[in-house]
Amino acid sequence: MAINLDSKDAIIREERLGSTVCWDGDLEGFAECTACGGAQNKERRFSQAGICPNGCAAGNLLSIRDAAVIMHGPAGCSHVGSATVGHQAASRINARYEAIGYGDDMNENDTIFGSIDNLKAMAVEVIESRKPAALFIVNSCASAIIGEDIDSLVSELKETYDLPIGTVNCEGFKSQVWFSGVDATFHTLVNTLVKEPQEKRDVVNFINFFESERSYLTDIFGRLGVTLQFLVVNSSVDEISHIGESRATVSVCSTLGTYLGHALEQKFDVPFLKTINPMGMTGFDTWFRGIAEILDKKDEAEEIIRQERAKYLPKIEEIKKKTTGLKAVLAMGAGYSWEMARVLQELGIEILSLSAGHYDPRQDGDNIPPAIEYMTENSTSNFITNVSDNQNFEVFNIIHTLKPDVFFSRHPGFTVWATKQNIPAVYVGDEYLALGYKGTLALANMIVDAVTNRSFETNLATHARLPYTSWWLNQQHAAMHKEA
Numbered sequence: 001m002a003i004n005l006d007s008k009d010a011i012i013r014e015e016r017l018g019s020t021v022c023w024d025g026d027l028e029g030f031a032e033c034t035a036c037g038g039a040q041n042k043e044r045r046f047s048q049a050g051i052c053p054n055g056c057a058a059g060n061l062l063s064i065r066d067a068a069v070i071m072h073g074p075a076g077c078s079h080v081g082s083a084t085v086g087h088q089a090a091s092r093i094n095a096r097y098e099a100i101g102y103g104d105d106m107n108e109n110d111t112i113f114g115s116i117d118n119l120k121a122m123a124v125e126v127i128e129s130r131k132p133a134a135l136f137i138v139n140s141c142a143s144a145i146i147g148e149d150i151d152s153l154v155s156e157l158k159e160t161y162d163l164p165i166g167t168v169n170c171e172g173f174k175s176q177v178w179f180s181g182v183d184a185t186f187h188t189l190v191n192t193l194v195k196e197p198q199e200k201r202d203v204v205n206f207i208n209f210f211e212s213e214r215s216y217l218t219d220i221f222g223r224l225g226v227t228l229q230f231l232v233v234n235s236s237v238d239e240i241s242h243i244g245e246s247r248a249t250v251s252v253c254s255t256l257g258t259y260l261g262h263a264l265e266q267k268f269d270v271p272f273l274k275t276i277n278p279m280g281m282t283g284f285d286t287w288f289r290g291i292a293e294i295l296d297k298k299d300e301a302e303e304i305i306r307q308e309r310a311k312y313l314p315k316i317e318e319i320k321k322k323t324t325g326l327k328a329v330l331a332m333g334a335g336y337s338w339e340m341a342r343v344l345q346e347l348g349i350e351i352l353s354l355s356a357g358h359y360d361p362r363q364d365g366d367n368i369p370p371a372i373e374y375m376t377e378n379s380t381s382n383f384i385t386n387v388s389d390n391q392n393f394e395v396f397n398i399i400h401t402l403k404p405d406v407f408f409s410r411h412p413g414f415t416v417w418a419t420k421q422n423i424p425a426v427y428v429g430d431e432y433l434a435l436g437y438k439g440t441l442a443l444a445n446m447i448v449d450a451v452t453n454r455s456f457e458t459n460l461a462t463h464a465r466l467p468y469t470s471w472w473l474n475q476q477h478a479a480m481h482k483e484a
């Protein structure tokens, strides 16, 4: 279904895509549900944790080099956004930026009588003193509940100041899926910053999180005759204003890129690549061939793939002798869990259980998420599958029951729960860890290190007191009962 860019706000994922944060079963059951249009089931009756979409939106905006962000809400809401900025890469050559982020610290009085005047005073001061290239005002639960009229303030400011000013409405209570916050950001960027194209440029938009492989990707895309516009971390307001002129959009994660990729395709005819991501060997080949086809550079892409294989495949085959037969449990985001499961199977590792942060049955082009479609068609085994949005107690139980050789997580708070149970944990924090052939080799080496050097988790497990009782640990997920 087309994205409604005329809507004041981005429609949340639950309503737009049928997303859910709760499901439990196995891969075959999951595939059946997906084929029927969605694995929607059950409300979780107890939730230990969650991620606020609002903080994700603010963090995303704060990573734009010359934009200012004001969080209209209590101090705690401002912290959520600012915390994500610490992860932003400083990898761009000569590009040092300091995030221009403010919060107006709504207090109890403000939540009764409103504080739009405070917000206006802060916006004026930020514009006049920091001279940002754009200003974004992010609302919060408190400002949304009392119905603060931020849009009228934005109209008033625009009459005085000549810069793009936008609101991002993604109060945390609106959606359980944190990517709804990222979508809200992209909705505002497309409607506030991106200009009508004046020309086509040899640029590919590259949506990613932290751009750690900027130089490698710049090199291989340069050999296809295009430069990369990384989005949105480290980009400038001016650069974002031109992304409607690019020849294509790709994303390191289709869950991250679905809204912006499809919005640019819909509004400016910029093709969005809809394949599995470039992690692992099959992923890299499929993804790179896909972009080469759009750019009409198939021969150049084949040569690059040939060179990568020649350089890394013999080493991958060698180390695969040590990874084959290992048993793994994964708990990662909605996209990466499936991408990583594919890479691990390429290394001969058996997946026992996969926990995905949320589940989008469809993406904005009405397609099944490519990484899920690939695994439901090509997985080498049927494994326990569940959707669990950072619910540590569930993942702890799964690790305790299945006792894998190794546990994989993309969120640092998870790894400790494996380590304390004397299970080696691999933290895949860098989205490029398994990029292509080079990354596959790096990941394989990391896995072998983790399962070989066991002193850390053995020591920790010896001395750690676990917070969960045997009552909880003896309960097992429905899918595990079925296996038994």
Ligand code: SF4
Binding pocket: 052, 053, 054, 055, 073, 076, 077, 080, 139, 140, 141, 142, 171, 172, 173
């Ligand atoms: S859920 Fe609401 S109150 Fe909590 S951090 Fe998010 S916006 Fe603020």
